[in-house]
Amino acid sequence: MTQDDMKKAVALAALEFVPKGGVIGVGTGSTANHFIDALATIKGRVDGAVASSVATAERLKKHGIQVLDLNEAGTLTVYIDGADEATVHKALIKGGGGALTREKIVAAASRSFVCIADESKLVDVLGRFPLPIEVIPMARSFVAREIVALGGEPVLRQGFQTDNGNVILDVHGLKILDPVALEERLNHITGVVTNGLFARRGADILLLGTKNGVRRIP
Ligand code: 5RP
Numbered sequence: 001m002t003q004d005d006m007k008k009a010v011a012l013a014a015l016e017f018v019p020k021g022g023v024i025g026v027g028t029g030s031t032a033n034h035f036i037d038a039l040a041t042i043k044g045r046v047d048g049a050v051a052s053s054v055a056t057a058e059r060l061k062k063h064g065i066q067v068l069d070l071n072e073a074g075t076l077t078v079y080i081d082g083a084d085e086a087t088v089h090k091a092l093i094k095g096g097g098g099a100l101t102r103e104k105i106v107a108a109a110s111r112s113f114v115c116i117a118d119e120s121k122l123v124d125v126l127g128r129f130p131l132p133i134e135v136i137p138m139a140r141s142f143v144a145r146e147i148v149a150l151g152g153e154p155v156l157r158q159g160f161q162t163d164n165g166n167v168i169l170d171v172h173g174l175k176i177l178d179p180v181a182l183e184e185r186l187n188h189i190t191g192v193v194t195n196g197l198f199a200r201r202g203a204d205i206l207l208l209g210t211k212n213g214v215r216r217i218p
Pocket of ligand 1: 098
C-alpha cells in the first residue's frame with residue numbers, strides 16, 4: 001500500500017463525519033483533494049462548502065459542489081483537512097501547501113475539526129517538518145531575525161505567494177515541546193499573520209491511514 005493509497009483510504013473514511021445538510025469546511029493539499037473527490041460522490045448531502053484556499057475552491061466547483069464565503073456561511077458543522085505532522089494529542093503542524101491562515105480561520109469557525117493524514121505524519125514531538133509562518137512581505141527580515149533569536153532557522157519559501165498576498169518562512173531546527181506556548185509566542189511577533197502550529201485549537205478527531213486500515217484517535 002502506497003502513501004497515496006493511505007491518503008485515499010483516510011479521505012474516504014472521513015465521509016462518515018459529513019452531516020446531512022449544513023455547510024462544511026474543506027482543507028487544502030493532496031489528502032484534502034482525495035476528500036473532495038470522495039465528497040463529490042455524496043454531494044447532495046451538504047448544502048455547500050467553505051474552502052481554505054483558491055485551489056480547493058476550484059476543485060470543489062469542478063465537482064459541482066457549491067462554494068460559500070465564510071462570512072455568509074456562519075458556524076460550520078465540521079472542518080476536514082490534512083496535516084504535515086500530528087501528535088496523539090492532536091496538535092498539528094500545517095501549511096506545507098501554504099494555506100495555513102485560511103485553514104486556521106476555517107478550523108476556528110467550525111464546531112469540529114477532523115484531521116485526515118497517512119501514518120507517516122504521526123510524530124512524538126512536532127518540528128521535524130519545517131514550521132511554516134505566513135508573514136507580511138515588508139516584515140520578512142524583521143520576523144526572520146526574531147525567529148533566529150528563538151532558536152529557529154527561517155528559510156524563505158522561494159517564488160511562493162499565499163492566497164493572501166504574503167510570503168512564507170519555513171522554520172527549521174525547532175523541537176516543539178510546548179506547541180501551545182510556541183504558537184502564542186510566534187503570533188505575537190509583529191508582521192506574523194499566522195503560524196502553522198494548530199495546538200490552541202488542534203484537531204478534535206485524528207484519522208490516520210495505515211497499512212492495516214484507518215486508525216482513529218478520538
Ligand atoms: C496545506 C496543508 C496540508 O494539509 C498539509 O500540507 C498536508 O498536505 P498533504 O495532504 O498533501 O500531505 O496544511 O497548507
